[in-house]
Amino acid sequence: QKPTVVITGASSGVGLYAAKALASRDWHVIMACRNLEKAKAAAQDLEIPPDNHTLMPIDLGNLQSVRNFVSSFRSLGRSLDALVCNAAIYMPLLKQPLRSPEGYELTMTTNHLGHFLLCNLMLEDMKRSPYSDKRMVILGTVTHNPDELGGKIPPRPNLGNLEGFAAGFKEPVTMIDGKSFEPVKAYKDSKVCNVLTMRELHRRYHDSTGITFSSLYPGCVADTPLFRNHYRLFQRLFPLFQKYITGGYVSQELAGERVADVVAAPEYRQSGAYWSWGNRQKKNRKSFVQQVSPQARDDQRGEHMWELSTQLVGLT
Numbered sequence: 001q002k003p004t005v006v007i008t009g010a011s012s013g014v015g016l017y018a019a020k021a022l023a024s025r026d027w028h029v030i031m032a033c034r035n036l037e038k039a040k041a042a043a044q045d046l047e048i049p050p051d052n053h054t055l056m057p058i059d060l061g062n063l064q065s066v067r068n069f070v071s072s073f074r075s076l077g078r079s080l081d082a083l084v085c086n087a088a089i090y091m092p093l094l095k096q097p098l099r100s101p102e103g104y105e106l107t108m109t110t111n112h113l114g115h116f117l118l119c120n121l122m123l124e125d126m127k128r129s130p131y132s133d134k135r136m137v138i139l140g141t142v143t144h145n146p147d148e149l150g151g152k153i154p155p156r157p158n159l160g161n162l163e164g165f166a167a168g169f170k171e172p173v174t175m176i177d178g179k180s181f182e183p184v185k186a187y188k189d190s191k192v193c194n195v196l197t198m199r200e201l202h203r204r205y206h207d208s209t210g211i212t213f214s215s216l217y218p219g220c221v222a223d224t225p226l227f228r229n230h231y232r233l234f235q236r237l238f239p240l241f242q243k244y245i246t247g248g249y250v251s252q253e254l255a256g257e258r259v260a261d262v263v264a265a266p267e268y269r270q271s272g273a274y275w276s277w278g279n280r281q282k283k284n285r286k287s288f289v290q291q292v293s294p295q296a297r298d299d300q301r302g303e304h305m306w307e308l309s310t311q312l313v314g315l316t
Ligand code: NDP
Pocket: 008, 009, 010, 011, 012, 013, 014, 015, 032, 033, 034, 035, 038, 058, 059, 060, 061, 062, 085, 086, 087, 088, 089, 110, 139, 140, 141, 142, 191, 217, 218, 219, 220, 221, 222, 224, 225, 226, 227
């Protein structure tokens, strides 16, 4: 049987192209999406073979939906050999926070808490799989890291002492550090949590399970719909800026191949690694393991994030 991978947010952008790349490497891809009509049309457009994919509903901004997804996956009777946590929202123009059904701020819920719950639940499925090279991959981004050029633009991420999580993360709390609402920072904070989650998974479970836990920055994929909630002018200029000024631009196809490599290529079998191809793209440039930001490599903060996230998603 083909190995099976679950990819969240496979209806557009990096997740869709990763689904395409893995399907063409003869994986069976579970496309875990919130809009199945859209995902179906996208899979058809890209000619992902019907035999190589299954569409399944998940809303990462709703923790009950994450649990329902896991139950439905289990009823398929497939083993789980890889998981890619890719879905994300970025809503830079929001003035007021949106909330999940649980009452948590929605960017952090979708990007981090939903995936945190999914990783913890699906770890059990992966442990049961007989596949010899199991991997769990979480998408990172350069903007998580103020030490990198792409991460220097304010507002910078800052988890503080996780005061907002500790206070229950519901109204009136909007941010992980308990400070006032800043939608761009909420996205960056969530991506720091993604990297911390990957590193904690590695510390806690790599030795006992043999699973490879890793993360990556695929490059600046400037023309994905991630920027759909930004000003129109930004959407037009950002890809050009990244192509001709910073040199960071990466096509969706290439980003999808990079994710597929981290999931399946032998040279990426390194647990705890954060892969990057650098900020400026050069043809045939090799990937390397990059140091993550000071907050994302702080083990104490990682443990604290783990404990509080466990409580918020109801795993205790
Ligand atoms: P897109 O907006 O193109 O794709 C995001 C995907 O997530 C879509 O399929 C979207 O579904 C899905 N999604 C959003 N909210 C939910 C939800 N509540 N439940 C389920 N699925 C949801 O963005 P990208 O492809 O650019 O981003 C993918 C990942 O790559 C993200 O983790 C991002 O942080 C990371 N990344 C992106 C970079 C870039 O330059 N674009 C750079 C570095 C990292 P729908 O189609 O229904 O909206």
